[in-house]
């Protein structure tokens with residue numbers, strides 16, 4: 001999609017055009033995502049993208065060479081001077097990323113218990129108020145993209161192409177292995193009627209984190225959604241992750257009604273759209289995912305709904321700043 005690519009280039013120039021850090025090279029293996037590479041090399045997607053200007057995490061191919069920012073290589077004698085390296089706080093891998101809010105918890109209490117300033121807790125969780133709700137997840141480590149995320153033009157109004165220019169055969173913004181995972185359910189599809197979009201209501205997260213969280217909440221099938229679209233914090237920005245509920249074609253757990261869960265595919269965009277708009281790469285991925293799912297199941301035509309438009313209980317999800325009108329214009 002031209003729009004996504006243009007935005008990507010603009011963002012890339014804005015974010016990553018100046019400070020570069022070169023270290024070890026790595027050859028991408030078949031089926032690997034940038035997120036997996038980052039995890040296995042103890043770095044973040046943001047850091048790799050910063051070290052590879054022009055690299056699109058959604059267009060990674062086997063055999064591609066990426067530069068890995070690595071502390072080890074930096075301190076070796078042959079490497080580039082460390083003075084050019086952006087200083088990025090690196091969360092300790094042994095510390096948990098999140099705590100679950102219990103009844104009676106307050107920011108002050110968690111700040112004391114975790115040794116993190118209230119200021120940082122507010123910042124890492126994009127908190128507008130200090131009221132915590134039991135069951136919510138609170139981030140106790142800086143999001144991986146903290147450094148870069150202070151600069152993206154989040155407030156830039158989202159401009160989407162009019163419906164008439166939407167290509168009928170979309171170019172996929174996701175990597176081939178993801179398309180293969182989506183297609184793997186082709187011969188065993190449930191009778192889906194709806195696609196429902198949610199926001200996570202958190203500043204970060206990914207399929208693995210939501211899966212653990214939902215299992216902890218007693219959902220034996222794990223992550224309640226079928227798909228997650230990352231925001232660059234704990235997975236790539238616009239990266240689509242396919243959940244087990246899609247692979248196994250089992251009902252969702254994302255709506256308050258069991259009968260709706262039986263027929264509604266759930267897509268969660270990471271972020272809190274009560275406080276900011278989704279990143280353009282996330283909405284581009286959402287549009288292409290919906291179009292792909294509709295191609296997979298042409299009949300009945302999957303109806304697109306926001307969580308708040310279908311839920312039997314009142315909810316603001318996916319947030320008042322989700323660009324509902326423009327997305328509906330394209331997907332209705």
Ligand SMILES: [Zn+2]
Pocket residue numbers: 197198199307317318
């Ligand atoms: Zn929701």
